[in-house]
Amino acid sequence: MKITPAKFITSVNDADKFYRTDKPVIAVAGKSNVGKSSLINMLGQNKKLARTSDTPGRTRLINYFDFGGFVLADLPGYGYAKVSREEKERWGALMDEFFATQELALVISLVDIRHLPTADDETMVGYLYARALPFVLVATKADKLSRANVKPQLMKIAAALKVGIGDVIPSSAEKGLGRAEIFAAIEKSVAALKA
Numbered sequence: 001m002k003i004t005p006a007k008f009i010t011s012v013n014d015a016d017k018f019y020r021t022d023k024p025v026i027a028v029a030g031k032s033n034v035g036k037s038s039l040i041n042m043l044g045q046n047k048k049l050a051r052t053s054d055t056p057g058r059t060r061l062i063n064y065f066d067f068g069g070f071v072l073a074d075l076p077g078y079g080y081a082k083v084s085r086e087e088k089e090r091w092g093a094l095m096d097e098f099f100a101t102q103e104l105a106l107v108i109s110l111v112d113i114r115h116l117p118t119a120d121d122e123t124m125v126g127y128l129y130a131r132a133l134p135f136v137l138v139a140t141k142a143d144k145l146s147r148a149n150v151k152p153q154l155m156k157i158a159a160a161l162k163v164g165i166g167d168v169i170p171s172s173a174e175k176g177l178g179r180a181e182i183f184a185a186i187e188k189s190v191a192a193l194k195a
């Protein structure tokens, strides 16, 4: 697959405006502050591609990025306590529309490697199963754990989400860890789409 320098395409907050393309679309999902935008920047090797923030809830829109052979959609995070009920409902409606109408090659579902998955993480993965969407789990911020703790923590996360340990890719946006494995999962999903 040809990988060209990644480029921002558009931001949308409305189902009418979901980006339509012939390229495979891959969504990046996860709770607020888990590191979705940072992961996209790591994959694109450009720290200015997607806006990251220490403040959770930074990405409120769906942001699309062109990676040449595919398009990544940076989804607004879930589980951010400080948003109003209306905002949560708006988020839920937008996500339902997104998963119902945007054709996806893969969902990259992120969890924080330091913690057991939250109830919202479990809901997200359950939703992916229910919709029979192809997905891969990425455990972010692996640089924050000691090396010895990575594998035991991956096992706990895999068990909680009822997937095999091979289905959880450890990553670190800081260190560039997991980049090759994530690209391999993307390539596989794109190939499956064409088969």
Ligand SMILES: Nc1nc2c(ncn2[C@@H]2O[C@H](COP(=O)(O)OP(=O)(O)OP(=O)(O)O)[C@@H](O)[C@H]2O)c(=O)[nH]1
Pocket: 030, 031, 032, 033, 034, 035, 036, 037, 038, 039, 051, 052, 053, 054, 055, 056, 057, 058, 059, 060, 076, 077, 078, 140, 141, 142, 143, 144, 171, 172, 173, 174, 175
């Ligand atoms: N140490 C470390 N910090 C990370 C990593 N990935 C993200 N962060 C930090 O975590 C914070 C949140 O990262 P973002 O990429 O903005 O998270 P997000 O999931 O896009 O958040 P929202 O857009 O608010 O949903 C920032 O302070 C990042 O620098 C990582 O792999 N290692």
Ligand SMILES: [Mg+2]
Pocket: 036, 037, 038, 051, 052, 058, 059, 074
């Ligand atoms: Mg973000």
